[in-house]
Amino acid sequence: MENREERRQLRLAQRKKQVQRQKILIAAGGVAIVAVILIFVVLGSRPKGEQKDIVATPIPDQTTSSVQKVESTVAEPAVSPTGEPTPAVDKTEADRRKLIELDPDNREWNFGETGEKVIYLTFDDGPSPYTPQVLDILDRYGVNATFFITAQRPDCFDYIKDAYDRGNTIGLHSYSHEYEQVYASEEAFFEDLEAIGRLAEEKIGYVPAIIRFPGGSSNETSKLYTQGIMSALAPKVNEMGYQYWDWNAVTGDGAEDVTAEDEVKNALSFDQNTIVLLLHDGDTKENTVTALPEIIEGFKNQGYTFKVLDRNATVVHHAIMN
Numbered sequence: 001m002e003n004r005e006e007r008r009q010l011r012l013a014q015r016k017k018q019v020q021r022q023k024i025l026i027a028a029g030g031v032a033i034v035a036v037i038l039i040f041v042v043l044g045s046r047p048k049g050e051q052k053d054i055v056a057t058p059i060p061d062q063t064t065s066s067v068q069k070v071e072s073t074v075a076e077p078a079v080s081p082t083g084e085p086t087p088a089v090d091k092t093e094a095d096r097r098k099l100i101e102l103d104p105d106n107r108e109w110n111f112g113e114t115g116e117k118v119i120y121l122t123f124d125d126g127p128s129p130y131t132p133q134v135l136d137i138l139d140r141y142g143v144n145a146t147f148f149i150t151a152q153r154p155d156c157f158d159y160i161k162d163a164y165d166r167g168n169t170i171g172l173h174s175y176s177h178e179y180e181q182v183y184a185s186e187e188a189f190f191e192d193l194e195a196i197g198r199l200a201e202e203k204i205g206y207v208p209a210i211i212r213f214p215g216g217s218s219n220e221t222s223k224l225y226t227q228g229i230m231s232a233l234a235p236k237v238n239e240m241g242y243q244y245w246d247w248n249a250v251t252g253d254g255a256e257d258v259t260a261e262d263e264v265k266n267a268l269s270f271d272q273n274t275i276v277l278l279l280h281d282g283d284t285k286e287n288t289v290t291a292l293p294e295i296i297e298g299f300k301n302q303g304y305t306f307k308v309l310d311r312n313a314t315v316v317h318h319a320i321m322n
Contacts, residue, residue, distance in 0.1 A: 099310035100169060102197070102209040104241035111315050119275040119304040120313060121145035121296075122247060124173055124212060125152070126281030127159035133289045134281055135159075135166055141296045143306035146245075147281065148173035148212040151199055160203040169308040170203075171210035171245070172196045182214055183222040183229055186236070193237075209242050210309050216246045218318035230322040245309055246318040247278035251295070253288045254280060263291035268298045275304070276316045 123134065126147055138145055146169040149160055164170050174182055175195035182192050197207040213230070215221055222229050237244055249270035251263040258266075267277060277295075279288055299306070307313060 096310075097206060099312065100206075100208050100210060102207040102241050106209075106311075107238065107241060108311060109243050109315050110312055113273055113314060115273065117273055117302070117304045118307055118314070119277060119299050120307055120309055121277055121279065122148060122171075122212070122245070122309065123279050123281040124148045125150055125177065125285075127156035127163070128153055128281050128283050128285070129156060130283075130285055130289050131156060131159040131163065131281055134292065135163055135168070137289070137292050137296070138168070139166060141293070141300070143296060144168045144308050145306075146171050146210070146309040148210075149196065149200065150177045151175045151196060152177055153283070157199065157203065160200065164204045167308075169210065169310060170200055170208050171212060171309065172200060172208055172242075173212050174214045175199070177214055179214060179221050180225055183225040185226060186229065186232055189229070189233055193242075211237060211242050211244050212246070213244055216318055217244060218246065218321045220321045223322045228322060230320045234317075234320055243311075243315060244317070245276060246316050247276045248272070248316050249275045249277045251277065251279050251288065251291065253285060253291075254278075256284065258287065260287040260290040263287060264294045264298065267291075267295045268302075271302075274314045274316070275299075276309075276314075 121138075121143070123145055126134075126149060131147075134145075144167045147160075147163050148171040150173050151157075160170060172193060173196065175192045176182060182189055193211065201207045213219065213233070217230055217234055219230065234244065249272075250266060252258045252266045253263050270277075279285075279292075281288070296306070
């Protein structure tokens with residue numbers, strides 16, 4: 001059996017291979033989107049279906065500061081049939097929760113471009129000791145991000161609630177983040193997913209519907225443990241009410257030899273209306289923290305609006321390779 005170091009090196013090699021593949025996948029995805037739009041123009045109407053709808057749903061502006069976002073909009077106390085006042089409802093939090101919470105009966109997601117220049121910053125593998133620095137940088141620039149969490153650092157779990165309270169979205173990544181465990185079987189994957197869901201619920205009060213597969217849906221490392229598992233998991237998570245997000249832009253920080261300067265250059269090389277940018281919030285990602293301000297400034301200067309992933313955000317999927 002491979003030892004832990006060999007597995008780690010294998011994952012690093014796979015990540016480097018994925019980074020090289022991203023631009024090819026992104027280009028192919030762009031062609032597919034154009035083709036779908038042309039079909040809709042010819043037909044004069046959009047087809048119905050959960051996974052194939054192209055929805056031009058306006059995305060609420062989320063560029064205000066974190067402090068403004070988490071302020072409650074409290075309704076006037078209602079009166080019950082007995083004449084007693086009922087507790088006031090925090091409409092802002094209720095609406096926000098509805099856009100993120102797992103609901104098996106709600107499978108409405110946006111697969112269409114809005115025509116806006118929008119960027120979604122997404123951080124995998126946290127929380128970590130670097131999370132507070134990332135949150136402070138986001139606050140400084142008045143933007144929010146989406147954090148796909150793991151359970152690798154129990155001493156950092158409180159940062160999950162801190163991130164959420166500052167207006168960021170919490171998504172599910174993996175409890176163990178050990179590929180040989182997560183992809184050992186479908187049952188093993190869902191046990192891991194339920195475990196990280198319970199952690200999120202403990203910290204923010206509910207289970208998010210937004211997930212990211214370890215390695216992305218296009219990962220091929222899973223072949224080492226279960227052939228065809230990604231092809232099976234992708235539709236099943238959707239049937240359960242989850243929605244998985246991949247990415248269409250990278251900083252390259254999944255590799256250990258990437259500098260902060262490389263990350264900035266890589267990130268800003270992507271130019272399309274909708275950008276889902278992959279970053280990492282792990283123990284060794286000091287360079288990502290260093291690069292983040294320049295990445296944010298660069299996209300702001302290009303006219304991008306920063307938003308979080310929720311039911312209004314454009315879903316980005318890779319081609320499944322296993």
